[in-house]
Amino acid sequence: MELYEAINSRRTVRDFEAEPIPAEVLERIIEAAFKAPTNDHMRDWHYIIVRDINVTAKLLDIIPKGISDEDMQALINDWNLSDSIQQECYRNAVPKQYRMLFDASAVIIPLLKQKTDLLHPDNISHLNGFASIWCSIENIFLCATAEGYSCNLRIPLGNEAEHARSVLGFPNDYFMPCFIGIGKPKSDIAPVKQKQIDIKQRIHWDRF
Numbered sequence: 001m002e003l004y005e006a007i008n009s010r011r012t013v014r015d016f017e018a019e020p021i022p023a024e025v026l027e028r029i030i031e032a033a034f035k036a037p038t039n040d041h042m043r044d045w046h047y048i049i050v051r052d053i054n055v056t057a058k059l060l061d062i063i064p065k066g067i068s069d070e071d072m073q074a075l076i077n078d079w080n081l082s083d084s085i086q087q088e089c090y091r092n093a094v095p096k097q098y099r100m101l102f103d104a105s106a107v108i109i110p111l112l113k114q115k116t117d118l119l120h121p122d123n124i125s126h127l128n129g130f131a132s133i134w135c136s137i138e139n140i141f142l143c144a145t146a147e148g149y150s151c152n153l154r155i156p157l158g159n160e161a162e163h164a165r166s167v168l169g170f171p172n173d174y175f176m177p178c179f180i181g182i183g184k185p186k187s188d189i190a191p192v193k194q195k196q197i198d199i200k201q202r203i204h205w206d207r208f
C-alpha cells in the first residue's frame with residue numbers, strides 16, 4: 001500500500017473480527033515503530049504484545065465495561081462538548097473502551113524509559129521522550145493499516161497504568177503512554193464521522 005493511501009485509509013477501529021494476527025506481521029509493525037524519529041538517539045522503547053486471552057482479561061479488568069446514558073450525558077456536559085460531531089465521536093467511543101481492547105487480536109503496550117517526572121516537566125524538552133514514542137505509535141497505526149489491520153488506543157486513566165505494570169511486570173522506570181488494540185476491522189461497522197477540516201484555512205504561508 002502506498003503511503004498516502006495508508007494515511008488516508010487509517011482510522012480508529014473499535015469493532016474487530018475474531019481473527020488472530022500472525023506474529024511475523026506484529027514483528028514487522030513493531031520493527032517499523034523503531035524507525036520513528038527519536039529525541040536522544042537511544043530509542044529506549046519496549047512493546048509488550050499481549051495475545052494470551054487470560055493475560056488480556058487480567059490487564060483490562062480495571063477498565064469500565066460500559067457507561068450509562070446518564071453518565072454519558074454528564075461527561076458531555078462536564079467536558080463542555082458543544083460540537084455535535086465531537087459529541088457523536090465520544091458517544092461512540094466511550095462505551096467501547098473495554099471491548100475495543102478485549103476483542104482486539106492483540107493489545108500492544110508501548111513503553112518508554114522516562115528519566116524525569118513526566119507530569120511535572122521543568123521544560124518542554126523533558127517531554128521529548130514522550131513525544132518520540134508517539135511518533136512510533138503513529139508508525140504502528142499506519143503499518144497496521146498497510147497490513148490490512150486497524151488499531152485503537154486508550155489513554156490509561158486512574159490506576160490503569162500501575163495495574164498494567166503489576167500484571168505485565170514492566171520495570172518502574174518505564175512509562176506506558178497508552179493501550180493499543182489491533183485487529184481485523186469488522187466490515188459492517190460504519191466509520192465514525194469526523195469533523196472536516198478546510199486545509200486552506202489551516203495552512204499559513206509566511207505568517208499566521
Ligand SMILES: Cc1cc2nc3c(=O)[nH]c(=O)nc-3n(C[C@H](O)[C@H](O)[C@H](O)COP(=O)(O)O)c2cc1C
Nearest residue numbers: 010011012013089093094097152153154155156194
Ligand atoms: C492522544 C490521543 C488520545 C486518545 N485517547 C483515546 C482514548 O482514550 N480512547 C479512545 O477510544 N480513543 C482515543 N483516541 C482516538 C481518537 O478518538 C481518534 O483518533 C479520533 O476520534 C479521530 O478518529 P480517527 O483516528 O479514526 O481519525 C485518542 C487519540 C489520540 C491521538
